[in-house]
Amino acid sequence: MKTGFVGIVGRPNVGKSTLLNAILGEKIAITTDKAQTTRNNIRGIYTHFTDGRPENTGIDGPDTDVQIVFIDTPGIHKPKNKLGTYMDSMAVNTLKEVDAVIFIVDSSPKEGTGDSYVLNLLKETETPKILVINKIDKMPPEAFKEAFDYYEGTGLFEKVMGISALEVKNVSELLAETTKLLEDGPMYFPEDMVTDHPEKFIVSEIIREKALLYLRDEVPHGIAVEIESFKEGDGLTSINACIYCEKKSHKGIILGSGGKKIKGIGRAARLEIEGLLGTKVYLELWVKVKENWRDSDFALSNFGYKES
Secondary structure (H helix, E strand, O other), rough: OOEEEEEEOOOOOOHHHHHHHHOOOOOOOOOOOOOOOOOOOOEEEEOOOOOOOOOOOOOOOOOEEEEEEEEEOOOOOOOOOOHHHHHHHHHHHHHHOOOOOEEEOOOOHOOOOHHHHHHHHHHHOOOOOOEEOOOOHHHHHHHHHHHHHHHHOOOOOOOEEEOOOOOOOOHHHHHHHHHOOOOOOOOOOOOOEOOOOOOOHHHHHHHHHHHHHHEEEOOOOHHHHEEEEEOOOOOEEEEEEEEEEOOOHHHHHHHHHHHHHHHHHHHHHHHHHHHHHHEEEEEEEEEEEEEOOOOOOHHHHHOOOOOO
């Protein structure tokens, strides 16, 4: 059986989490159109046996038994605070700890310096690498050719290929190419396990995702979600969660006129959490202000963004 750990890296908002969800056939990483949505390394476990186990995820698996632990990293960017520094260091450190790397881009390298920065990091590691040009469904053929020729010309990658993670196009082919880079080894997780993150973590991420989708551009990066209580009963799970923001003015925005916005966030989150847990959910949300928490070591530790 082929097994190994594979890091998914790239600039913010290139589709790393969308790709992970497409590979697994279910959602474990939140996705929005806002940059830096992913703050923690998200581990997704893909297991495939040639006899069809576990249940088909909707894409063709490789022609061998395989278990791949994918690590979806925060977008590599220039940090502006301690939270950003933590996110960036997680992504960069992943390059040193995995058996293979998938580097995702979604444009020509001439459109920004972010991809060049990641390329320079990749030059410093001997880890096998695949370059994935994502969003080919939205990319003109000449733009794809320009990006393909550039990255293939670097000589850094075992394979350069185009995909559409959103439309699940060429994802099976990417899995096959990734499997070729791995060696025989033991299974690290049970075959029916898709992530090693606890349900409370995923629930907090779902709430944060819905808040990101509902809020204005100046608010989302300054929020964090903390699960204060999580009680499972007979057919009902009761959850109390707090959305933290950095400014008093942001609290009013999150609540909305007459509490309409926080109710919308709660309703959207509750419906998705019920699908995740398979039970009815009672969800109560609160909003609190914790000024400049993104630059507080204590707050970052409390919210799970760095070790105590």
